[in-house]
Amino acid sequence: MHPIIIVGTGLAGYNLAKAFRKQDQDTPLVMITADDGRNYSKPMLSTGFSKGKSADELAMAEAATMATELNATILTHTDVQSIDPQAHQLKADDRVLMYSKLVLATGAAPIRLSLEGDATDAVFSINDLTDYGRFRAALPEQAHVAIMGAGLIGCEFANDLHAGGYRTTVIAPSSQVMPGLLPTEAADSVRSALDALGVSFRLGRAATGVFRxxxxxxxxxxxxDSVSxxxxxxAVGLRPRTRLAEEAGLAVTKGIVVNRLLQTSHPDVFAMGDCAEVDGHVLLYVMPLMACARALAQTLAGDPTEVCYGPMPVTVKTPACPVVTAPPAVGVRGKWVLEQGDAGIKALYQDGDTLHGYALTGETVREKLSLNRRLSPVLA
Structure with missing residues (x-):
């Protein structure tokens, strides 16, 4: 019997493997990763500096431990060069491996800005545990860290680094923090809280070069102008990793195109997590990933199960100003209705009495459960 192969041992790959083993303890399982295969929680990367955690301390288990726990073979430091869906095989470091089912859980890669200058080696993206460890090793004590990008990740790192004793300056071409996630008033509340901590902002500006x-x-x-x-x-964003799928002839648009069963355009190849476009949705967050892991585990175990997305709120880890947001879908008709008080901002995106999204700051985040009950599911 050829194994099920999962490409990727991040949050998507390992959570799928764990869910699958609850359904099926015996089918051979192979996992392939380009890194060392340690199990960790990616959301914790933007909380490590305030806690003084090294990469080793953020890791929860080594690959060998995970292999035993999952009754799986885990191939670390292994690159997948190509996939042949018709032959049910892939090429990895010049080895040809056969599979019965293949899952692509390759995640998303940081967008790289084209920067001039002789110091581009001082620019780091922190997208996985290896990146975190590399940045930690290069980070001087009491450093001043410039952060390119004022989105969710940029703001989380600004808050966390400041709490860890580092000075931070956030640079972004947008006029507000977290554009696309928050209405202006909620974004201004987050910026004001970070300002009060001592985080500096250069919004409306883009970096063009990095020089020694x-x-x-x-x-x-x-x-x-310049920033020293x-x-x-x-932290300017992520782009789904689609090269393997595209070169294999699978359908790709914004991500690897999959149906509600998470099947690609070849029925024995699946995709999930940040690399996948599920019924038109590319959602680079934890909640949809976990929903996909549960559904796909059932499908791989012989019980075809379509994924459903309920309300998918996003919790932003900025303790200076707690935030939970469920942004409305692009193109949905409505308008923001705001309530602002000492407890924070409650912004509801409504069309009449129908709630399509919300943004909560401060103490109003406590209302998320009641608001979730009013929201329509993303994928029913």
Whole structure:
């Protein structure tokens, strides 16, 4: 019997394997990863600095431990070069492996800005545990960290690094923090709270280059100004990893196209997590990933199960200003209705009495459960 092969040992790959083993303890299972295969929780990467955690301390289990727990073979430091869906095989580090079912759980890769200058090696993306460890090793004590990007990840790192004793400056071309996730008033509340901590902002500006300076680096901005720092984080967004699928002839648009069973355009190849476009949705968050892991585990165990997405709120880890948001779908008709008080901001995106989304800050985050009950499911 050929094994089920899962490509990727991140949050998607390991949670799928765990859910599958609850249904099926015996089918051969192989997992392939380009890194060391340690199990960790990716959301914890943006809480590690305030807790003083090293990469090793964020890791929950080594690959060998996971292999035993999952009754699986885990191939670490292994690159998958190509997939042949018709032959049910893949090529990995010049080995050909056969599979019965294949799952692509390859995640999303950081978007790389095209920057001028001789100090681009001082620019780090933190997208996995290896990235975190590399950045930690390069981070000077009491450093000034420039963060390119004012989205969810940029704001989380700004808050966490500041709590860990580092100075931070956030640089982004947007006029507000977390555009696309928060209405302006809620975004301003988050920025004000981070401002109060001492986080600096250069919004409405884009970095064009990174140059070596007498001490640290100098970020050139598009208006001719510059920001001095010791090291730089790029948090400008993620893009689903689709190369393997595309080169194998599978359907790809924004992500690897899958149906509600998480099948690609070849019935024995599946995709889930940040690399997948599920019925038109690319949602790079934990809740949809977990829903996919549960559904796909049932399907792989012989019980075809379509994934359902209920309300999918996003919790932003900015303790200076707690945030929970369920952004409305693009194109949905409605308008933001705001309530602002000492407890924080409650913003509801409504069309009449129908609730399509919300954003909560401060103490109002306690209302998320009651609001979730009013929201329509993302995928019923």
């Amino acid at each position: 300076a007498e001490e640290g680096v100098r970020l050139a901005l598009d208006n001719g 720092a010791d090291i730089v984080i790029s």
